Amino acid sequence: MARPFEDRRSAHQKIAAGLRREITRGDLPPGTQLPSTPVLMEQHGVAGTTVQKALLMLKEEELLIGQPGKGVFVRGSTQQAISPVVYMPPAAAGEPYRWISEADKRSQRGSSKLLKVAVVTPPQEVAQALGLDENGQALLRKQILLLNEEPTELTRSYYPLELADGTAMMEQRKIRGGTPTLLNQLGYPPKEFVDEVSSEIPTEEEVVALQLPKDMPVMLTFRIVYSDDERPIEVSLLAKAAHRYRMRYRIPVP
Structure with missing residues (x-):
């Protein structure tokens, strides 16, 4: 028999989790006024300070806003x-x-900020996906993607050196149309991609880059892009704020 299991989070974290889910799934749409603190206290059987801690968490996540006197x-x-x-x-x-x-x-403003371009020894899973030998190197292009000036995604993309060498990909500047356009021009059109999506505890780099509130996980996508003959031309680690975005896949059934 499975042993009993209980949610060991603090009361304010549980309350915040419930409200967050109602907000992100649309049950509490923008502009909705939350019940008063006394009402929330009675609903959850907690003290006023606990309710205030829960509301503060969601304010820090920019999901709630307080209007004095209202x-x-x-x-x-x-x-x-x-x-x-x-x-x-x-x-x-x-x-x-x-x-x-x-x-x-x-009707959003998309933009990007290039952070780094360098030849590096990539993480093990990236090296394996690119088919690199031990201690093999790849080109890293790291950037932040923004929507309406809000950091949305931290992107770390790795490319085989034999494809990138001598091209604009090696330069510390943005590429018109992005690297997919340049790779296509070089004769390596994207034909297929494979995504592995997980929810993970963010690194310090991800917290700072995405301006994440405390204890917020990231949605991490490990993506391999293939060209003709299933040749890997790009491997990326894409980190998004888990409370702001969701992935949508439409996949035909064979």
């Missing part, structure tokens, strides 16, 4: 669904990076 209101919205497949095709000639053009379709 109450506490839902500031956030349902999680934004991001469909990875729309970003995979190379941009057309003269067109911007698809992160920017797709954001524009949603």
Whole structure:
């Protein structure tokens, strides 16, 4: 028989978790006023300080906002669904990076900030996916993707040196249309990608880059992009704030 298991989180964390789920799934839409502190105290059987701690957590996550003399209101919205497949095709000639053009379709402002370009010894799982020998190296391009100036995704993308060497990918600057467009021009069009998505405790780098509130996990995607003949041309680690975004996949059934 399985042993009994209980939620050992503090009371304010449990309350915040319940309210957060109602907000992110749309049951408490933006502009909704939350019940008063006394009402929440009675609903959950806790003290006022516990309720205030729960509300503070959600304010720090920018899901709630307090209006003096009026109450506490839902500031956030349902999680934004991001469909990875729309970003995979190379941009057309003269067109911007698809992160920017797709954001524009949603009336958002997409932008990116290039953080680092360097030849590195990649993490083990990246090296294996790229088929590198022990101590093999790859090109790393690290950037932050933003929506309406809000950091959305920390992207660490690795490329085989034999593809990147001598190209604009090696330079500390953005590439018009993004690396998929450049790789396509070089004769390596993206044909397929494989995603492994997990929820993980963020590293310090991810917390700072994504401006995460305390104890918020990240949604981590490990992505391998293949070209013709199943040749891996890019392996990426993509970290998103788990409370703001969700992944949307539409997959035809064979």
